Amino acid sequence: MFIKNYDFPYVFHLAKEFTIGQTIYINGIIDNNSEKEQTFTVNLIGGSTIMDFKRGAVPLHLSFDLNNNKTTYATLQYGKWGQKQETSVPFKLGKPFDIRIRAVYNKFEIYFNGKLFNKFKYSLLLPLEIIEYVTVDGDVKVTEMRVGGRVFHTPFQANFPGGSLNVGDSIIIYGSTTGNTFQVKLLDHKGKPALSLNPTFDKKLLAQHGRNGTAALRLEDEDGSTTFGSDKEFFVDLRNFKEGIFVFINRQYIMTYPHKGDASIDYAGIVIEKDVDVHAFEVCVHQR
Known part of the structure; x- marks a missing residue:
């Protein structure tokens, strides 16, 4: 304060x-x-x-x-x-x-x-x-x-407060990369991936895999360099709305992943793994 x-x-x-x-x-x-x-x-x-x-x-x-x-x-x-x-x-x-x-x-x-x-x-x-x-x-x-922040060991896994990521809740991740790719997975209540985001730095792509299919988006900064890198701290913000999971990277809107089922109970936990050093992780619970 x-x-x-x-x-x-x-x-x-x-x-x-x-x-x-x-x-x-x-x-x-x-x-x-x-x-x-x-x-x-x-x-x-x-x-x-x-x-x-x-x-x-x-x-x-x-x-x-x-x-x-x-x-x-x-x-x-x-x-x-x-x-x-x-x-x-x-x-x-x-x-x-x-x-x-x-x-x-x-x-x-x-x-x-x-x-x-x-x-x-x-x-x-x-x-x-x-x-x-x-x-x-x-x-x-x-x-x-x-x-x-604190020291996070990868793979990092956490369950959401109350058992589910509710509508209006957000997931905040700060980190830096240690290799060519990493994954952020939202898990359903059976522990299976409901959504997987896979940035690949050499090709400047964000691959999105989920129960609704697969897509790839090109990611790069204004100077043409990759959005992620060992010399940069990235900021990922995943927001759960009725329309889907809104994905923001470095405060820029990237995409929306539509829900397959019920937005209020579809996601039970998260896994962050591979070539990544997590600096901070937080679930921001919407005030109801």
Whole structure:
């Protein structure tokens, strides 16, 4: 949740200990005022609600200088800067930005606008569990900050709350790929696939197999590259409506899979398998 009375800088308090497998999501819009310096920072902080050189520690500091096209990655402890790295800035003035910071073993995987931009090793002297706050300061407007995910082992299988995926419910999957294909299967109450989605990255296709037949759709980003890849974090959203399962990938509508039977009881569980690293999984239950 946001700490009240902190309109700026934005301060997000982690309700629980930040652990390996979790991701911090930050979305917003960069200010397009040419009279400003056009910089902003993101800090993962322990021991203080603000970045303070006299107390607290910063296991990860991100500084974005759009004027000079420079992103700085650093740590801060006891008032002294630790290791530093620099890359270019992937964001544009006046445009939305998407930052995802995922904790894996001994490093942060840092995604900008869905693409893996850097792997920054965190100090053993600044372990993940000391992180209490996430702050954003500078020429930006933050629209969303949240934490999600854990370590998922594949194949991953789960049953839906209440025994079925009801009309209005959604399935949210964040992940990255480790090979050429993976599968997302919705299972019926007999444990058989009612719907199977099979992205193949080398051919840029999404194959859809179900009780209503098979179809293949071409998937690619605006630059012509494949939608999926080891350097990208994908976002799959499956929504159960009366008309069918609506498939969204990276917030873009892809297709609708019509139901074979009753939409409210047709799907009992899900399996995610093959060449995929699942970052987050959630079933969003429609409020009735």
